Amino acid sequence: MEKFKKYLDAYDGSAGWDDIGPLFDDLFHDDLVVVTADSEMNKEQWAEMAQGLVARHATASGFEITTEGDGTMEYRLTLNVGDDDPIHMQAKATIVDGQIARVEPANPDAYSEMVDRAN
Numbered sequence: 001m002e003k004f005k006k007y008l009d010a011y012d013g014s015a016g017w018d019d020i021g022p023l024f025d026d027l028f029h030d031d032l033v034v035v036t037a038d039s040e041m042n043k044e045q046w047a048e049m050a051q052g053l054v055a056r057h058a059t060a061s062g063f064e065i066t067t068e069g070d071g072t073m074e075y076r077l078t079l080n081v082g083d084d085d086p087i088h089m090q091a092k093a094t095i096v097d098g099q100i101a102r103v104e105p106a107n108p109d110a111y112s113e114m115v116d117r118a119n
Contacts, residue, residue, distance in 0.1 A: 001073055001095070003027045004065055008077060011060035017051050024050055029101035036115055037108040052118030056081050071095050081117040089114070 007023040024047060032043040041049070063077035072094050079087045089110045094102040105111045 001065060001067055004075065004100070005063070008060045008063050011053070011058055013057040013059045015054065017054050020050070020054055027100055029096050029099040031101055033101070034103040034111065035105060035108055037112040049115050049118045053081060053114070056118065079114060084117060087113050087117070
């Protein structure tokens, strides 16, 4: 999914929310649900988390995206936030109307760690 790659590319450590926010809104469905080990987050909560990552100059790298024919895609990426160890993430995303509507991580703890580091 090209929108997702463009969004991840924007996490280069120098972009601000003015740059990434429009990409976020275009990528994620209004009814977004992201599963973490601790909870399920909606689009507003996920946006707050993403803004925290941007403020901490997070970078995304090493992403691989595989689009499936059944309205899903799988992806892997590495997220770096500050001097902490990288977070290796893998998930399945459900696509609705060309946007990500649900994210189900292979390791929900990694997503909880990302949320923690965004604060």
